[in-house]
Amino acid sequence: MTSECRACRAGLEHCHGALIHHAYLRAECTEDGCATPDGVHALHLDCSAVGCACDPVSSGAVSAHRVG
Numbered sequence: 731m732t733s734e735c736r737a738c739r740a741g742l743e744h745c746h747g748a749l750i751h752h753a754y755l756r757a758e759c760t761e762d763g764c765a766t767p768d769g770v771h772a773l774h775l776d777c778s779a780v781g782c783a784c785d786p787v788s789s790g791a792v793s794a795h796r797v798g
């Protein structure tokens with residue numbers, strides 16, 4: 731039994747943190763000092779999902795990410 735994910739076992743560059751996508755700011759990772767590229771994150775979040783309000787449009791208006 732192991733806590734390593736498939737990418738860990740394969741020795742791939744990846745990150746276990748969540749990449750938070752901001753509307754107007756750079757995407758940032760929940761892992762301090764994360765240096766892996768955006769595309770290798772297993773988890774992606776809209777910043778509105780973590781209480782960020784950098785996008786005034788997303789608060790109440792149409793969102794392409796809305797799932798219901």
Ligand SMILES: [Zn+2]
Nearest residue numbers: 734735737738
């Ligand atoms: Zn891993």
Ligand SMILES: [Zn+2]
Nearest residue numbers: 752777782784
């Ligand atoms: Zn934001």
Ligand SMILES: [Zn+2]
Nearest residue numbers: 745747759764
């Ligand atoms: Zn990361």
